[in-house]
Amino acid sequence: MQPPAEHVHWLFATGVLLLGLCLLAEGVVGTEIWRRRAWRAYLWPGLAFTLGVLMWPVMTFYTNSTIHMLAHGAWAEMLMLAGAVELALVRGKLHSQAWRLTMAAALVVSGLAFLVHEQNSWFFQRSSFLHHLMGWTLLFAAVFPLVRSVRPRSQTAVIGFALTFVVIAVFLYCDRDVAPVFGHISPLAGAPHR
Amino acid sequence: MRRALLVATVCVLALPAQAFAHATLERTSPGFEQRLPVSPRTVTLHFDQYIERLPHAIRLYSARGELAVPRIRDKGRDLVATVPQLRAGGYTIRWHALSGDGHVVSGVFTFGVRAKAPAPTAAFGASGPTRTEDVVRWLYFLSLALLVGGLGFRLLVARRPLPGRFFAIVGFGAFATLNVGIAGFLLRAEDALQLPFGRLLYGDLSPIVRTRFGTAFIAMTLGFAAVAALVFLAWLTDRDVFLWPAFLVGLGFASGLSLSGHSAADAGSSWTSELADWAHLSAAILWIGGLLQLVAVVWPLLPEARRATLLAFSRLATVCVGVLLAAGVYLSILRLPQLDDLWTTGYGQILLVKISLVALAFAWGGLHQLRAVPVVARGGTLPRLRASIAGESMVGMIVLLVAAILVNANPPH
Numbered sequence: 001m002q003p004p005a006e007h008v009h010w011l012f013a014t015g016v017l018l019l020g021l022c023l024l025a026e027g028v029v030g031t032e033i034w035r036r037r038a039w040r041a042y043l044w045p046g047l048a049f050t051l052g053v054l055m056w057p058v059m060t061f062y063t064n065s066t067i068h069m070l071a072h073g074a075w076a077e078m079l080m081l082a083g084a085v086e087l088a089l090v091r092g093k094l095h096s097q098a099w100r101l102t103m104a105a106a107l108v109v110s111g112l113a114f115l116v117h118e119q120n121s122w123f124f125q126r127s128s129f130l131h132h133l134m135g136w137t138l139l140f141a142a143v144f145p146l147v148r149s150v151r152p153r154s155q156t157a158v159i160g161f162a163l164t165f166v167v168i169a170v171f172l173y174c175d176r177d178v179a180p181v182f183g184h185i186s187p188l189a190g191a192p193h194r
Numbered sequence: 195m196r197r198a199l200l201v202a203t204v205c206v207l208a209l210p211a212q213a214f215a216h217a218t219l220e221r222t223s224p225g226f227e228q229r230l231p232v233s234p235r236t237v238t239l240h241f242d243q244y245i246e247r248l249p250h251a252i253r254l255y256s257a258r259g260e261l262a263v264p265r266i267r268d269k270g271r272d273l274v275a276t277v278p279q280l281r282a283g284g285y286t287i288r289w290h291a292l293s294g295d296g297h298v299v300s301g302v303f304t305f306g307v308r309a310k311a312p313a314p315t316a317a318f319g320a321s322g323p324t325r326t327e328d329v330v331r332w333l334y335f336l337s338l339a340l341l342v343g344g345l346g347f348r349l350l351v352a353r354r355p356l357p358g359r360f361f362a363i364v365g366f367g368a369f370a371t372l373n374v375g376i377a378g379f380l381l382r383a384e385d386a387l388q389l390p391f392g393r394l395l396y397g398d399l400s401p402i403v404r405t406r407f408g409t410a411f412i413a414m415t416l417g418f419a420a421v422a423a424l425v426f427l428a429w430l431t432d433r434d435v436f437l438w439p440a441f442l443v444g445l446g447f448a449s450g451l452s453l454s455g456h457s458a459a460d461a462g463s464s465w466t467s468e469l470a471d472w473a474h475l476s477a478a479i480l481w482i483g484g485l486l487q488l489v490a491v492v493w494p495l496l497p498e499a500r501r502a503t504l505l506a507f508s509r510l511a512t513v514c515v516g517v518l519l520a521a522g523v524y525l526s527i528l529r530l531p532q533l534d535d536l537w538t539t540g541y542g543q544i545l546l547v548k549i550s551l552v553a554l555a556f557a558w559g560g561l562h563q564l565r566a567v568p569v570v571a572r573g574g575t576l577p578r579l580r581a582s583i584a585g586e587s588m589v590g591m592i593v594l595l596v597a598a599i600l601v602n603a604n605p606p607h
Contacts, residue, residue: 049423056419060412063399064218065299066380070395073376076419077369084426091430119297 013172020165027158049083071117082106100149111138217293224305233280246292255286255318282308286318301398314401323602331598340367343483345441368422410454417447474521481514485587529605548596
């Protein structure tokens with residue numbers, strides 16, 4: 001009944017990639033041009049919020065361990081929270097740029113969730129390596145929304161923030177052992193069963 | 195340097211992975227909660243990857259205690275235990291194995307031989323709900339009151355936009371409902387698995403998820419995540435159109451507690467007991483959630499709306515009290531058919547405490563209805579009315595605490 005875990009990873013990787021590409025497009029053409037059509041302003045925050053909502057079924061149905069459940073719950077809440085705050089900023093319900101610190105906090109919590117839920121060392125296996133990589137990427141990337149909250153027009157912060165999501169999407173595509181890019185089943189996992 | 199780092203990264207990504215993640219139990223024989231016509235010769239656990247056998251990897255328990263398992267062997271992805279001839283009854287298997295990633299994975303499941311298998315939450319060794327679970331259940335009730343009761347107040351009583359504090363309270367209720375629900379589920383899993391926290395992190399939750407309680411947890415988590423999204427959209431767009439579905443979905447998914455508790459699982463339960471339990475819970479959260487909104491939002495922030503809101507709330511509260519009483523009396527008779535059960539059993543004694551507190555809350559509410567409402571209806575004011583309503587809501591919250599203890603207690607059979 002449930003789709004294989006790798007399919008779910010690819011689904012979310014696609015969502016995160018779209019989110020990153022929207023941000024990148026906004027960074028390249030500039031916010032003023034990007035927002036000439038009002039709906040575009042809601043695109044990436046809405047996508048983040050939707051991904052957060054969609055993460056809840058993952059959290060509840062993939063319950064093969066407690067740590068999976070907790071980590072996916074943390075990502076669901078952080079995505080919803082970060083998306084909600086950005087939507088509220090765009091809509092004008094929130095005004096202070098300090099609210100952008102929420103995004104920085106969400107990246108830190110998400111990064112920590114990656115690091116805590118992966119208890120093996122970097123080179124233990126590919127997914128371990130990628131979990132560490134994603135965790136540290138998110139932790140370091142928290143500096144971009146931090147800079148945006150004090151210097152909203154900083155091009156480096158905008159592009160860096162956008163690229164964070166693009167990079168995370170690529171990592172997510174590669175995260176499972178049957179990923180199409182580097183695809184194979186581990187010898188320890190025995191004969192392929194999918 | 196950069197190029198070397200890039201090449202190294204690509205190489206690591208392309209290297210054969212050693213394992214998928216930690217081992218996951220794919221299936222067992224006997225199956226989870228399976229009823230067998232005869233004693234099994236072996237118990238087999240099949241994992242999704244190779245595992246290593248640890249000492250006492252499979253432990254077998256009957257209702258009387260642990261039974262000796264003569265032989266355990268690992269065979270590829272299988273862990274197989276030879277078991278002695280089992281008499282009719284329920285049995286519990288506790289297992290642990292060394293996963294390919296170095297983590298010890300653990301779990302529990304139950305089966306029955308010519309008898310119904312116990313639920314994993316009632317597996318041998320599980321001690322049942324603790325005081326911590328009582329507190330978590332109470333917090334869950336409070337969260338529901340903030341969320342669903344708050345929404346009900348806005349739609350059925352106030353019927354007008356309320357200040358931002360309304361959304362702050364309801365939003366906090368949604369956040370708390372989701373997180374307290376997760377905490378409650380993990381506490382129950384911890385008790386069933388009987389594992390210290392470090393090993394619980396890698397404990398297999400799937401048998402717990404398959405129970406009535408686990409199914410309710412999944413449904414309620416998904417339902418309240420949707421409610422949280424709808425509440426946020428209502429705040430973002432200033433449109434009531436999102437509030438009604440949020441309220442109805444919230445009220446509907448609150449039934450998860452009724453569909454997985456005593457009213458659904460105990461002997462004598464039926465759809466009427468489930469319905470009565472849900473009506474009882476719904477009336478309580480609407481009443482207490484409404485009182486909190488009255489005290490925290492309307493009284494301090496909307497003085498011009500106090501009169502109309504108090505009059506409308508008193509009508510809703512009357513309906514809630516009627517439903518609470520009717521459903522409560524029906525459920526009490528169902529669970530305690532003998533009157534002396536009230537003072538001779540632990541469950542009955544907790545119920546007596548609850549009835550006393552409910553009587554106090556009703557008396558307090560009645561006082562407001564008889565003394566305060568007529569004065570406010572004439573346009574008058576009463577000093578310290580807000581404090582008095584706050585006092586009533588405090589008693590209501592204490593009632594919820596006793597209700598939480600009662601829900602986790604076992605009624606006499």
